[in-house]
Amino acid sequence: ALNGLVVKIDFTTLRESLAETGQYVSELNMIGNNINQIAHKLNQTDIVETEDIQYLVSEFAKMQNNYVRSQDILLQEIQKLTRSE
Template sequence: MVNRTRETQLKFRVNEEEKNFIDIKMKEANISNREAYLRKMAIDGAIITSNFEETKKLIFELNKIGTNINQIAHIANSNADIGTEDIQELKEMMKQIWQLQRSGLLEKHSI
């Protein structure tokens, strides 16, 4: 028997479509050894999941801020005073965006 450094064998099953997909991914990675590819993916590979709800909330808040900035710019261009209430409202919305962003980042990176 060949002297192996890896004695433990793992087995799993895939269907034909999954096998073809693995073969495609191996070609994209320029790896011809399936065992090496699967071992590398099992140890170092990452599964990425996306939660678009946080992104939608962030986009909604950004749109609100953009609307307010346009209104404030319109007021400023008409030589009217920009009130502290307008500025405070912008600050509040920015705070909300940062909170949304932080919560989304914490969810994605929490263990």
């Protein structure tokens, strides 16, 4: 460290990207709760509403899009950090 090169890396964008990941985990938990409610309803009535299924499908599609987007952001940030100058 005394005679070497000091490299300063800004992790701000990476931190922001990881914060988004926390939001996705929260959304996934909400979907899990909704699935449990639908399963409970199914066990009581033996009927699943079409709206419930459509809601779950749309929520999973959103989660998939968000996951792919956050993965792309993280990969870009990692590539920036690992490029040799």
